[in-house]
Amino acid sequence: MKKSACRECHRVIDGDACPIHGKGTLTEDWRGYAVILDPGESEIAKKMKIDTPGKYALKVR
Numbered sequence: 001m002k003k004s005a006c007r008e009c010h011r012v013i014d015g016d017a018c019p020i021h022g023k024g025t026l027t028e029d030w031r032g033y034a035v036i037l038d039p040g041e042s043e044i045a046k047k048m049k050i051d052t053p054g055k056y057a058l059k060v061r
């Protein structure tokens with residue numbers, strides 16, 4: 001089963017809803033992901049405006 005990603009925060013979701021944005025924002029149409037361990041030290045996290053550690057899709061449609 002393909003995982004979903006949230007269109008709003010780009011988080012890759014294991015369940016069926018984004019913990020922040022709920023079910024309505026999930027999509028299976030996403031590519032690539034980055035694991036952000038320390039958002040304060042990560043250029044990708046800054047670019048994507050991520051402030052919580054986790055797994056994030058790079059491209060979400």
Ligand SMILES: [Zn+2]
Nearest residue numbers: 006009018021
């Ligand atoms: Zn979200």
